[in-house]
Amino acid sequence: MRVLHFFKTYLPDTTGGIEQVIFQLSEGGRNLGIESQVLTLSPDAQPACVQVENHHVRRAHQDLFIASTGFSREAFGLFREMAGEADVVHFHFPWPVMDLVHFLSRHGKPCIVSYHSDIVRQRALLSLYRPLMLRFLASVNRILVASPNYQHSSDVLVRFADKTEIIPYGLDQAAYPQPSHERLARWRQRFNAPFFLFVGVLRYYKGLSFLLDSLAATQWPVVIAGSGPEEANLKNQAERLGLTNVTFLGRIDDMDKACLLQLCHAFVFPSHLRSEAFGISLLEAAMYGKPMISCEIGTGTTFVNLDGITGLAIPPADPAALRQAMSRLWNDPLLTAELGANAARRFETHFTAQRMCEETARVYAELVAQKS
Known part of the structure; x- marks a missing residue:
């Protein structure tokens, strides 16, 4: 099974919690028959293709970075190309540009969202983004959240309880x-x-x-x-x-x-x-x-x-x-x-990586089976 992860930043450019989750899923999935690729942005996307441990990372050039949001014209075409080769697309939220790429690419692949966080700081921009955000979350097949605490306390996630699943993050x-x-x-x-x-x-x-x-x-x-x-x-x-x-x-x-x-x-x-x-x-x-x-x-x-x-x-x-x-x-x-x-x-x-990867692989398999 081939999975495409899509997020605005990733290793080796940046390190953080979301990057660690993507890394663990990409590496841990190998033992479960999952081949992962990551598409991300980089202000200096040279080289454009890098290897992080055992998985492939493609970096689109970041043209703008405004209000914690990176934008890349190149990412639209790269995503369409890479999604075409994938069995499942795994989005990592929040990143408004990702929503646009999803809709404009018309990729037609099963897709899930790891809902890492509500949008907390950019409240004014959220009022403009909210209609697109809700449409995006309504369009995906499954939403993953890392704790019941967050699921129950998020005003956004309560709208999508029927498609939300709790899979805690894990480490190896x-x-x-x-x-x-x-x-x-x-x-x-x-x-x-x-x-x-x-x-x-x-x-x-x-x-x-x-x-x-x-x-x-x-x-x-x-x-x-x-x-x-x-x-x-x-x-x-x-x-x-x-x-x-x-x-x-x-x-x-x-x-x-x-x-x-x-x-x-x-x-x-x-x-x-x-x-x-x-x-x-x-x-x-x-x-x-x-x-x-x-x-x-x-x-x-x-x-x-x-x-x-x-x-x-x-x-x-x-x-x-x-x-x-x-x-x-x-x-x-x-x-x-x-x-x-x-x-x-x-x-x-x-909280082991093995548990997180096995549960996520199960969701991938369910979505692929439903698509067949």
Whole structure:
């Protein structure tokens, strides 16, 4: 079976939660007889064709990028060509240009949408886009969402309950690097005490300004790994607050991320807006058996992290609640160990890449059978 994934950004240009999901589906599907290709945009689409691990990626040149939306004239023709060779088209939402490509190409192939997030920030543009969006979602055969929390709390998804299916995101632990003793020793020496860890792109909805506010008059070491548009603002805020217990590492490679996840005391993930629909970084923390702190925002973050079972869930944008949760984990090692062990067990039960790929492959097969 041949599957075409279509999204506005992808590896190797960008890394993020949606890219990780596409990657896991493309690689994990190989063992299930699925050949995946990815069509994406790139501001520098040279070379136009790249190989990412074992799957093929075609990059259309990005002509414009406005309001978090990339546009490419070339993508229309490439999509029509690649969809013609595919058995199933797998769209990744949201991206308004994708809707136009879908309708104008008239590809006629079974298609599904992974509904990664509501449109949260571009509210004014949403009012213009909404009719096209609803028509697009009505036209596809199946909609996949990663958690019941998001399905029940999305004003959009409740309209399409009859075609929506819950398939949680998953990761393949075997695909993560095994750090050498030397690499672990270097990080252990650099942070010679327990520390809280955040890993992710530093975006507006990650709630990191509230994390910094929560650290006033505390000495808990906090490591922030990642770069992004909010990096300069966060560093300025830490300086204004006089925080000496926060380390900004910038973007790190997978080996160093594995080291930090192994060594950290707990994982803190203070995303406070619905733009954070799931939290792949939370899955990584659970995979490494770490207790988590996250916010209750009605999305998949508290499907991954169950309050009092795998970690602590707190109100969003609340530095005092965040400080209290961190204090609780810092001062109660038995609770920390128990929550971490529960997180690892829940990961194995619900969030493996194999489970995600098998469930998605089942949907592909159903759609192809219906088309026959």
